[in-house]
Amino acid sequence: MQIEALKILFAQSGLKFTNQRYVVYKAMVAARDHPSAETVWRRVREEAPAISLDTVYRTLAALEARGLVTRVPAGGDEARFDGDVTAHHHVVCLRCGAISDFTMTGATLTDLPPTVAAWGRVRDAQVLVRGICHKCLGPNDNTQPN
Known part of the structure; x- marks a missing residue:
């Protein structure tokens, strides 16, 4: 997804566009394995080395609240997410x-x-x-x- 299109999507969803949100959303859209927040964090650290695990959790929660990712009720202790909505x-x-x-x-x-x-x-x-x-x-x- 082009950055300009993503900026529009975020704005329509009531989200400010930030680099952290961009890399997390991009990782989620590319993922096919329904990753946990920790897995997403490990994947995005190469592109955003300063991103914290807490930021990834908060970003996923914000994306989920706006219907841009979904939480998969897989059971267990770890929340899993899907970028395919x-x-x-x-x-x-x-x-x-x-x-x-x-x-x-x-x-x-x-x-x-x-x-x-x-x-x-x-x-x-x-x-x-x-x-x-x-x-x-x-x-x-x-x-x-x-």
């Missing part, structure tokens, strides 16, 4: 923590029951599937996920 869902491995995207019909905002619409204004929705991925399953692994 198009409508999609997630599958999470309970052993290694890997997160993958998927889409499916019948699971969009227009498919929600009327009780959800009556609840208030919905910004987004996602299906979260949790289990154990093939990489973590052994050939004879019959254990149940936690």
Whole structure:
């Protein structure tokens, strides 16, 4: 994304454009692995060596509040984030923590029951599937996920 377009996007979202926000957002848009804040911090330090972990956390929170990134409810202690804000869902491995995207019909905002619409204004929705991925399953692994 061009810097000028990003400045406009930030302004429309009520965010001041800063170099720290730029590098964090750029890293999130490029990421496909649903990184944690600490992972984002390690990735952006090369381009912004003075950026603190706290700044990355605050930036991700500001981007999330404005719908520019999403938090993936993966469970565990570490928050994970997604820079792809198009409508999609997630599958999470309970052993290694890997997160993958998927889409499916019948699971969009227009498919929600009327009780959800009556609840208030919905910004987004996602299906979260949790289990154990093939990489973590052994050939004879019959254990149940936690």
